Amino acid sequence: MTVSLEDARALDAADPLRSARDRFVLPDGVYLDGNSLGPLPTATIDRLREVAEQQWGGDLITSWNRHGWIDAPARIAAKLAPLLGAKPEELLIADSTTVCLFKLLAAAVRARPGRTTILTEDRNFPTDLYVAQGLVEMLPHVELKSVAAGEIAGAVDDQTAVVMLTHVDYRSGARHDMAAVNAAAHAQGALALWDLSHSAGAVALDLNRDGCxxxxxxxxxxxxxxxxxxxFLFVAKLLQDELRSPIQGWMGHAEPFAFESDYRPALGIAAFLTGTPSILALTALEAGLDTFAGLSMADVEAKGQALLDLFIGEVEARCGPEVTLASPRDPTQRGSQISFTHRHGYAVMQALIERGVTGDFRAPDLIRFGFAPLYNRFEDAWRAADTLADILATRAWDEPRFHARAKVT
Ligand SMILES: Cc1ncc(COP(=O)(O)O)c(C=O)c1O
Incomplete structure (x- = not known):
C-alpha cells in the first residue's frame, strides 16, 4: 500500500519526536546517512567555541581542574548510559572504535586462559575482523573462527574464549538477538563482545538486562x-576486576599524578583509559549526546521502524523489480537502516545524491539508507522513495559521471 505526500506529512504532524529535528543543522534535501555521519547539532559550535576560546584560550592548563576536563570521559559516559541500558560506571569514552575493540578483545582472551578460539561472523565489519586477525597473530595458541550469522549460537563450545559480533549489520541492517547470543556464550563459559556502532542511538538497548x-x-x-x-566502551561491573586492558597508559593508572614507575590499574572502568582525553572532540560528542535529552529510546526505535516500513512500502510499490530489498522485513530483526540491491547501485546513489537524497553505497551492489528518528521525517522517507522511482524510471543514473568511483563511497 502506498501513501501520499499529505499522508506522510500527517504522520510527521502526529510524531511525538518531531521537535527534536530543531536540534540539528540540516542541509536542504533529505539526509539519510546519519548511520555513517550524524549531522551537526545546533548547540555544538557554541560549545566548541566556549571550550576553545574561554577554557583553552583563557584558562589554559588550569582547565583540567577548573572546567572538569579530567572528568570529561566519565561525565559524558553518564549521558550515554541511558541510551544503552548500562550503568554510568560501566562506560568510558575514549579512542576510536577500532582501538576500543582491540583493548576489549585482548582483555577478554586474557581472561579465558587455555581457551583457543575467538568466534565471529564471517561478514562482520572489516575493522572487527582485522583487529581479531592481528590479535591472533600475536597469540599463537588462539585462532579466529568465522561462521555465518545464523550459526553463531551453535558454534560456541568449551574452547571459545569470546564471541565477537556487530549487533546491527552494516550492510543489511540485520540485528542479532543479543540476549540469546550472550546466553549461548555464557552457557559455555565464554564472554561476548558487541560492536554497537549501528545500534547506539538508533535502537533501544538494554545491555544489563540482556546480560552483556x-x-x-x-x-x-x-x-x-x-x-x-x-x-565508547562498556565493561560490565562484574567483570571489571577480572579484565585487564592490554594498553597500560598513565591515564588508566590508579594515581596518574603520583608518576610511579610501575603500573597499578585504576579501580573500575577508569583502568581502560589510555592517554590524555581529547577535550575538543569530547565537547562535540557531549553536544551530540545532548540531542537525546528527554527522549525515550523506545520512542526513537518505534519511529525508526515506522520510517523504514513506509520507505520499503513506497520503494517496492513504485520502483519495480530493478531493486530488491536486502534487509529484514521484520522490524524486530533490523536496526534503523535499509538496503536495496541494484546492479548499478553506485551510479544510482550518485544520481540520488545529486538530487538531494543522500544515502551511501556499499560494494558490490547495495544502496543504503539510514533513518535517524531524531531528525528524519516521514516526508523524507516519501521523498527519497519518490526520487528513487523517478531516477530508475528515467534511467537518470546512467551517465558516465555517476559511474566514476570516489575514494569514499
Ligand atoms: C560496525 C563498525 N565498527 C567499527 C567502525 C569503525 O570504527 P572506527 O573508525 O571508529 O575505528 C565502523 C565504521 O563505519 C563500523 O561500521
Missing part, C-alpha cells in the same frame, strides 16, 4: 559526535 559483558561503538554515527568522534 563487553561492548564498543562509534560516536560519530547516530550519536552525532562529529567526524571521527571518540568511541
Amino acid at each position: 559483558d563487553l561492548a564498543v561503538g562509534c560516536g560519530y554515527k547516530y550519536l552525532n559526535g562529529g567526524p571521527g568522534a571518540p568511541a
